[in-house]
Amino acid sequence: MPSAGAEAPRAGVPRTLEWEGGEDGTLFVLDQTRLPGTLAVVPLADLAAVHDAIRRLVVRGAPAIGVAAAYGVVVGVREAGPGSLEGVCRTLAAARPTAVNLGWAVERMRRAGAGLPAGASHKALVARLLEEARRVHAEDLAMCEAIGRHGAALLPEEGTVLTHCNAGALATSDHGTALAVVYAARRAGKRIAVYADETRPLLQGARLTAWECMQRGVPVTLICDGAVGTVLGQGRVDCVVVGADRIAANGDVANKVGTYTVSVLAREHRVPFYVAAPSSTFDLGCPDGDHIPIEERDPREVTHPLGQRAAPDGVRVYNPAFDVTPASHVTAIVTERGVLHRPDREGIRRHLA
């Protein structure tokens, strides 16, 4: 039986990312490529380092890369000097294509910088950019907390949530989106446990979600991706809760590859399928899932899991990092504004108005 109660203290667990100091300060991130074996906090001292950290998934998860990129604009413009704002923003926005939070945060930074009066000093520009990045960071924290509060009401007093990839504190400033729902429900005294699927090829479920849940005292059971149908069919799961990288205007949801498969299985077994995401994950300029750019990544992620060869040399590989779950599979979307049941174009427009 899942245990109840508040999260266990996380003594010694660093935050996903942090800015230390003032305008001459440093962006630090927890290196997620090394979890769960090693807790390493690394400084990202220049634009190339921030770009590389986002590309390599040192920092990952849609909201977290948005916040990292916001600080990355500060670092990049500080380094490159006057006249660099547009170029720095373009570089960071292109680091990964699917998570709209990245472009959203960078565009906020660009506008904040461009909004300064002509003739403002470079020092004033960096100060203004840092102020805006801190705001993006604080808003992300607040949004995740509110998502948890709203989503917790959807969970039973006792039960089990299945999640895919990592949409937890590691993927955001803190709390997470999908896992925020679990944490908030448990703080409210609900006895909630988690099934985490491995999430191949990069194992965010095994390496990150399982680790994060254990750090916070949440009972978690790890399954391989192929066992999702089995646990759903056996009635072991009360609902699925996942995060999102981009939600189109019609409610189609891009998330880590494999999410669509989970949604089909949830539908087959009549298990509610919830998506938890801040409003910064919606892209109303994107009409539907067919228009969401899907990142394709290095074939070696598939052929060499954890750096070990697991496929014949020279085999052809297709490695999309995300997939699209149609809105019709989504029972509800939980945002910081509340719960939107059976999302469609009109409902989303009203929810975000």
Ligand code: MRU
């Ligand atoms: O490639 P990743 O690890 O950045 O993919 C992350 C996901 O797919 C998450 O589910 C999504 O970004 C939501 S995080 C709150």
